[in-house]
Amino acid sequence: xxxxxxxxxxxxxxxxxxxxxxxxxxxxxxxxxxxxxxxxxxxxxxxxxxxxxxxxxxxxxxxxxxxxxxxxxxxxxxxxxxxxxxxxxxxxxxxxxxxxxxxxxxxxxxxxxxxxxxxxxxxxxxxxxxxxxxxxxxxxxxxxxxxxxxxxxxxxxxxxxxxxxxxxxxxxxxxxxxxxxxxxxxxxxxxxxxxxxxxxxxxxxx
Numbered sequence: 530x531x532x533x534x535x536x537x538x539x540x541x542x543x544x545x546x547x548x549x550x551x552x553x554x555x556x557x558x559x560x561x562x563x564x565x566x567x568x569x570x571x572x573x574x575x576x577x578x579x580x581x582x583x584x585x586x587x588x589x590x591x592x593x594x595x596x597x598x599x600x601x602x603x604x605x606x607x608x609x610x611x612x613x614x615x616x617x618x619x620x621x622x623x624x625x626x627x628x629x630x631x632x633x634x635x636x637x638x639x640x641x642x643x644x645x646x647x648x649x650x651x652x653x654x655x656x657x658x659x660x661x662x663x664x665x666x667x668x669x670x671x672x673x674x675x676x677x678x679x680x681x682x683x684x685x686x687x688x689x690x691x692x693x694x695x696x697x698x699x700x701x702x703x704x705x706x707x708x709x710x711x712x713x714x715x716x717x718x719x720x721x722x723x724x725x726x727x728x729x730x731x732x733x734x735x
Contacts, residue, residue: 550588552578557599562640566596566652593652600649601661603641608665610635615669621677622725628673629697629721632666633714636701643705646698667694677725689724696720 556577560569571592575582589595614631615624636642649658659667671690678686700717704710 546588549578549580549584552580553585553588553595554599554602557595558603558640558644561596561599561648562643566592566648571595596648596652597657597661600644600653600658603644604661604665606638607632607635607641607645608669611666611669615673621673625670625673625677625721625725626718628669629718630714632670632697633701633704633710633717637704637710642701646702662694666697667691670694670697693721693724 553574556579557569557574560573560577569592571585572582574592574595575585578585585595589598611628611631614627619627636645645658645662649661653661667690670693671686674690674693675686678684678689697717700713703713
C-alpha cells in the first residue's frame with residue numbers, strides 16, 4: 530500500500546520575507562534601467578513584483594534605498610565575476626589581466642553600466658557610489674595591484690588603484706556607448722601591462 534506523500538512544509542517567515550525582497554529587487558532593476566530612477570515609481574515596482582506598496586516599504590526605507598540595494602547587487606555580481614576569473618593558480622600579473630577582462634565583460638551586461646556609472650552617481654552621490662565600488666570591484670583591483678607591484682615602490686597603490694579604476698569605468702562607458710569592445714579592451718589591458726612595466730606579450734593588437 531502506497532502511503533500518501535507527506536504534506537509540504539509551509540515556507541518559513543524568513544523564506545517568505547526573502548522571496549518578497551528578491552521579487553522587489555528583480556522587478557525594480559528593469560524599471561530603473563528602462564525608465565531611469567526619476568521616472569520609476571514605487572507603485573510600479575510593487576505591481577511588477579506582484580506585491581503591495583506596503584511590502585516594499587517594509588523591506589526598503591524609500592525608493593532611494595531600493596535603488597541602492599539594486600546597485601549593491603550589481604556591484605557584487607561584478608566582483609563575483611572577477612573573483613571567478615582569477616583563481617589561485619594565476620600569477621599576480623596574470624590575475625590583473627584576467628580580472629580586467631572579467632570586469633569589462635561583467636559591465637557589458639545590459640543596463641549595468643547605466644546603473645553603476647550613470648544613474649548611481651547622479652542619485653546616490655559620488656561618495657556613496659564610491660563606497661559601494663570600493664567594497665567590490667575596486668577592492669579586487671587594489672589587492673591585485675598590491676600583489677603585482679608590491680608596497681615598496683615609489684607609487685601610492687591607493688592613488689594608482691583609483692586612477693586605473695576610473696580608466697576601467699571609462700572603458701566600460703565607451704563600450705556601452707557603441708565602441709568596439711575588442712579594441713577598447715585591448716587598449717585598456719595594454720595600459721595595465723604598461724603600468725606593470727611588462728612587455729606587450731599578453732595583449733595582442735587587434
